[in-house]
Amino acid sequence: MTPLLRMEGISKHYGGVRALEGARLACARGRIHAVLGENGAGKSTLIKVLAGVVQPDAGTIELAGEPIALPDPAAASRAGIVSVFQELSLLPDLSVADNIGIVDPPRMWHRTWGPIDRRAQRRRAEAALARVGAGDIHPLAQVRDLPLSRRQMVEIAKALARDPKLLLLDEATSALTAADVASVFRVLRQLRDDGLAIVFISHRMQEIAELADDCSVYRNGCHVASFPAGSKTSGEIIEMMIGREHESVFPPRPGRASSERPALAVKNLSWAGRLRNIDLEIRPGEVVGLGGLDGQGQRDLLLALFGALTGVTGSVAVHGVPVTLSSPQRTRLPGGGIALIPEDRKTEGLMLPMSVRENLSFAAIDQFSRFGWIDRRAEEAAIASMIRLLGIRADGIDGPVAALSGGNQQKVVIGKWLMTRPQIILLNDPTRGIDVGTKQELYRLLRELADGRAALLFYSTDYDELIGCCDRVLILYDGAIVNVLEGDALTEHNIVASAHNLTAAGAAGAPP
Amino acid sequence: MTAVTGPRAQDARYWLASHRGPILAAALFLAMFAVFVTEHPAGLSGNVVNTAANKGALLALVAVAQTIPVLTAGLDLSVGSVFVMTNCLASTVVTGTPREVGLGVALVVVVGVACGALNGLVVVVGRLQPIIATLATGAMYQGIALWLRPAPGGEIDEDFADFVTGSLGDVIPFSIVVLIAAVVVIWVPYRRSVLGRAAYAIGSSEQAAYMSGVPIARAKFLAYVLAGLFAALAGLLLTCVTYSGEANALLGGSYTLSSIAAVVVGGTSLYGGSGGAIGTIFGAFVLRTIGDLLFVFDIDPLSQPLFLGVVLLISVSLGSFRLLRVKKRLDLYR
Amino acid sequence: MTARVLAGRIDRALAAAIGCIVVLLVAGALYDRNFLSADYLLQQLQVASFLGIIATGVMLVVLLGHIDLSIPWVVTIGGMMSTAAAGHQGWAGALAIPFAIACGLGIGIANGIGVAYLRVPSMIFTLATNAIAQGLMVVHTSGFAPQDHATPAMHFLAVERSILGIPNAVWVWAAIGAATVVLLGRTRFGRRIYAIGNSERAVFLSRVNVRLVVVACFAISGACSAFAGVLLAGYSTKAYQAMGDPYLLPAIAAVVLGGTSILGGRGSYLGTIAGVVLVTLLQSILSIVQMPEAGRQVIYGAVVILMLLVYGRSAKVVS
C-alpha cells in the first residue's frame, strides 16, 4: 500500500543556513511516525513545509500517491493536513471556542454565506476539549489568560476539531504535565486506530518510546535513517541524532551542601490568593526543584522572587540580607543578584529581530559599559566565551536570533543570564524544546553553576528532570508547598502522588 | 470575583470581561450627557437631542470606520480625508431629482469604498505599514477634495438633508437611526462573519492567524474597504448638516485624530484583536460631549482650549484605572 | 533574515532616499538652473535643520514603537517660552533658551509618564497633551501680553552663517545628529531603545527600568521640539501661535522615509537625515514649481507610497 504521505528531496536554505537538504519522509495511515533530531536538525522546517508555511527550494510532496502543491497554510488545511506548531498558532485575544473554530466554523442558515453559529461552535469546542481531556478549560475564556500548558491543550483540541487526515505535532507536548500527556496520548492512539497518519516530534525520549510506531532521524537537515520503533535502543537513536556516543543523562549529585547560611530565604510569601505562605531556603550550591501539576503557582513563585508581581507579602532575604523585590531591577544585588530564565523565550527572553550579540549582552550590559558607553571589545570577548561555553550554533554574532533554531535560542536566553554571573538562578522550564544532547549539557551546566556556589530554583514539567537534577523538590498544590521530597523519597511515584495532594505526610516519604 | 460559580454566572463573567470597554464608555457618556442636559436651559428637548445626535453621529461614523482597521492592528489615517473628500463630492452630486439624489448618494458611497479599496491594496499587496500608507493616501484624497472643491460651497438637496438631519416625530434623531442601521446591517453581520472574525484574529496575532489558515489578505482588504464605506457615510451626513462641501485639511485631520481617541475611549485596543464598533460609538459620543461641557461650566473664553485639553486628557486616562487591578506587573508589558 | 539582509534593508532605505533626493534635484534643475545654486541648497539645509532636530526626537520615540503627536504645540511652547523669558531682565533673560528647552522637557516627561506609567497609548496621550499645550499657550498669549521677540542669540543660531558660510542651524543639527548617532549605536541607553521597540516584555524581564527609558525618550523628543521652536523663533525673529503646526506630519514622514520602522525597533539616524532632506526638498520644489495645492498633495502622497514600495515593504507573514 502506498503511504499517505511521501516527501522526497526536500531542500530549504535560509541565506547561508541549510535547514533541509534532500530530506525525505514517508508515513502511512494508521501509524504514528516520530521525527527525531537535535536542535536545528530541521524538524520544524519539515513540518512547516508540509503545513504550507514554508516553501521548499526543491523536492516533491505526494499525498495519497498524488503530487500536491502547498502554497499556503489554507491549502494544506484543505488537503486535510493539520498541524500543531512548535510556536503555538493560537490567537491570544480570542476565546478558546473562537480559536478552535477559527477555520470553517459552523454557520447559521447557509453553509458558506451564513454567519457563524456561536452556540454550535461552542458545543463543538467543548466536545473537542473534553476529548483531549481538557474539559476544565472554559470555552469563553480568552486564550491570553491561560497558562502555557492549557494553551497547548487548546492547540491540540483545535487541530483535532478540524478532522485531519494527516496530523503533524511539533513538540506539541513540550509544556504538558504527565497527566495531560497521558490523556493526549490516549486520543492520539485512538486516532491512529481510526486510520489517521500522525507525525510526532518530541525531545522527550520516553514519549517517543511510548507512542511511536515508526521513527525517522534527521541530522543537519539530512535524513539519517527510518526504522520501526523498538528496533533500536534509545542509546542508538540518540547516537544517530547527535552523531556521537551518548553517556548517562544526569551529572552526579554531590552530597547535600553544608548547613551554611541560605543564599535565598523566603518566609511566609503570599500573593493574591495564588501563592500561600511559602517558606523555602536554598543554600549556595543547591539545586531545588519545583514540582507539582502545572499551574499550581510554580511560575508565579518564580515571578514573585524576580520582582515581577505586585502586592507580594512575606519576607525574602538574600545571604541573610532582607531585600524588597518590588521590581526586577531590585534583583540586581551586590555580588550577582537573581536571574530568571523566563517561560516563553520568544516574547520574554529575547528580542527576536535583534542580533545574537545584542541579546546575549543585554542583561549584563553594565559590565561592558562605563557611564553608559559600551566597550565593544570587552563585550565581544565575553560573548565569544559564552558562545563557546554553551555551544551556541549561530551564523556569526550579528545575525538576528530569530534565525536560530528553538534550542539555540533557548541557549541564548540562558547565556544572557549567565553573563550577569547571578548568585540565584530561577529557571522556568528551561529545557522545553531542547534536544537530549543539549539537555544533557544544560544539566551539566546547572550542576557546574551550583558547584560555583550559585543557588538554583528549577521548575520543570518533566519529572525525570526534577529527580535527576535536584537536591530537593518542593511540590506545590494550589499555591502552597504541600510536600518536600529529597534523597530516596525523590521518586516519580512520590512526585505524582503529592502533586495531586493525595498523600498524607508519611505515606510517601516524610518531609524533613 | 463573585461567589456565584454556576455555569451561567461563569458565562456572564466572561461576557462582562470582554465587554467592559463599551460598558464603561456608555456609562461615561450617560453621566456627561446627563450633566449637560440638566444644565441646558432647554433641557432634554427634541432639539437639544437632535443637535447632540447629529454632531455625535458624524464622529461616531468616522470612528467606526477607524475601528475596523484598528481591530486588525492597523490604522487608517485617511478616514478624515475620505470624510472630507466625500463631503466635497456629495456637495456636487447629491442634488436634483429624487432619482439623481439617489444616484448621487450611491456614487458617494462607491467612491468611499474605492478609497478604502485603494488603502486595502496598498496595505495588503504593497505590504506597507498601514499607518504610513494611509497617511500618504490621505494626502492624496485631500488633494482630490481640493480639486473637487477649490473653495467652500456646493449644495445638497435640502429636503433630503433636512430629513437626514431631522428627527422622526421630533423625538428620535434620524442620524441615530442611521447609526443603528449601520450597526445592525453592516457591523453585526460583519462581526459574525468569518472575515470579521479574521480581522480580530489578525489583530491578535497575524503570524498565528496565517498559520491557522485564516484568509489574511481578504480580511485586511475588507477592513479598509469598510473603513472607506463608513467614512463616506459620515461625509454624506456632514453634507446634510452643512448643506455644502469644503476641502478643509484641518477638519479631516481633527476627525482622524478624534476617531482614534474615540476608538480608545470606547475600549478597543490600538494593538488590535479586541473591541468593537459599539464601544467606539459611545467613545465618540463621550468625546463630543466634552465640547458641550463648555455650555455647562462658565469658562473664560480664552481658557476654553485648556479646559478641553484637560478633560480630554482625563477621559483618555480613565482606562488606566484598570492598572490598579493588575496583579502581575509582567502583564503590563506586551 | 541574516544580518546582511537586515543591514541591506537599512542601506537600501538610505540609498533609495538619496536616490530620490538626486532625482528631485535633477528635476528641479530642469525647471530652473537656480535649483542647483549653493544659495538655494544651503537655504534648504537651513530649513531642513529645524525639521531635522524635531525628527531626531520623533525618531527616538518611533524606535520605541510609540509616536509623539504633541510636537506642534511643544514647538510653539519652545518658541513662545524662550521669547517670553527673554523679555525678563537679568538671568531669566539670559537663560531664555535653556528655559524653553526645559519647558519642552517638562511636557515630554509628562508624555512619558502617561505612556509608561499610566499605559495610555502614546497616540492619544500625546494628542491630549498637545491640546493642553495649545490651551496653555492661548492663556499665555491672552494673559500677560508677553514679549515675543527673538533674542539676538536665537537669531544667531537660526540664521547667521558663522563658519564656512554654512548656516549655524546646520551646525547645530549636525551636533545633535552626531550625538544621536553615538547614543543609538554606542551606548547602553541606545541598545535599550532598540530593544524596547522589539520586545518590551523581554526588556522588562532583563532588569531594565523600561519606564525610565520611555520617559527619557519622550523627554528628549519634547526637548528637541522645544529647541527647534527656539530656532524657528530665531528664524522668524518672533514666536507666534501655531508656529509648530507645519512640522508634525513632515517629521513623521521623514523618519519613516528614512527607513525607521513605524512599529519600532529598527532604523538608522543616517536614514532620518536623508528623509528630512528629502521631505524638505520635495515640499520646496512642489512649492516653487507652483503646483496647485491639490496636485501637490496628490504628488506628495504618491511619492511617499512609491518610495516605500521600493524599500519599505514588510516581510511576508511566514515564520
Place this chain on the structure above:
Amino acid sequence: PDTVQGPGAAPDCFKPWGKDTKFYQWKKKPGPYRIALDNGFIGNTWRIQMIKTAKAYAEQPEVKAKLKEFKVISTGEDLPAQIAAANNLIDAGYDAVIVNALNPAAFAPVAKKAKKAGVVLLSFDNVIESTDNIVINVDQVELGRLAARWLLKEVKTPGGKLLEVRGPSGNSVDRDRHTGFHEVLGKSGKKFEVVEVIGKWDDGTAQKATADAIAVHKKFDGIYVQGGSTGTVRALLDSKHPMIPISGETENGFRKLCAQNAAKGLHCSSAGTGPAQVAVTIKAAIAALEGEKVPQSISLPASYVEYPNIKEGSDFYPALSDNFFVGNSFPGCKIGLSAEEIMGKSEANQ
C-alpha cells in the same frame, strides 16, 4: 424680521454693503440681552485678540448695562461642533448669536433655524453666506484689488515678475483676495508674470515659501502677501534681495519692518481686517435687538495705510507684539476703546 427701507441706525457705522442692500428690523425686545459669540478656531493671534476685544467691549459700562450675559464658545477646527454650538445657543434662547464661521457655506441650516426661532444671527470675518443673517465684513475681493492697484502704481516697469503669497487652499477669503488681485492685474494691460506660493497666512510658512521663491527666481519686482507678511519681509531682508514694493496684511510686525526699512527703499502698503470688527458686530446685535433698522450686509472700512504714511503710534506700535493686528479703529462706530488699548493695557501689566 421685517424687511424695511433704509436708512438704518448709526449710518456712519453700519454702512450698507451696496445700493440694493436690504434693511432688517426686529421687534424691539426688552433688555438686558443674552448674546453669544460662536467662534471656531482659536489657536492664532488674530482670534485671541478678537476674543479679548469682544470681552473688553462687553465690559464697557454702557454696553454692560444692556447685556444680561455675554457668552463665548470656541469649538476649535471642528465645523460640525461649531454648527452644533450655534444650534445649542439658539435652543438655549440667546437673543442674538454671533458667528465667525469656519466655513461660510455651511451655516445655511443654522440661519434657517435662527430665523424660525426669532433669534438675531450675525456673522463677521468669515461670514455666513445667507441672507438670513446680518453680515459684517470687509470686502475681501476689494482687498485683493487694492493690493494690485497699489503694486501697479509702485512697480514702474511695464511688466515683470510678481510674487503672490497666498493663504490656505480651499478657503474663501484666499479665493476672494486672489480673484480681486488678478482681476485688476488682468485689466491693467501690463504683462506681469505672477509666481504663486502658499504661505497659509502663517509667518513661518510664508517666510520659507518666499525665501525659496527668491532663491530660485532670483529677482521679483513686487510682492503681494495675503497674510504672514512679517515672514515674507523677513525672507526678503535675509536674502539681501533689492528692496521692492510689498503689499501685505495689517500685522504690527510687518508695519514695523516697513517703517524701519523705508529709508532703505522698502515701500509697503498694508490692508486688512482688524479683529475689532467683533465689537462692531456686538453693537449691531444690540441695535437689532433694540428694534433699530440694520442693513443685512454691513461693509466695514478696510484698515489701509501705504508708504510713506505708516506712522508710529497710529499705524503701528513699537511696544506691542509683532503678531498684533493693527487697524482696529472704526471711528464712525464710537466703540469706546480700541484694541490697541486692550492689548496695550495688559502689556503694561507685565
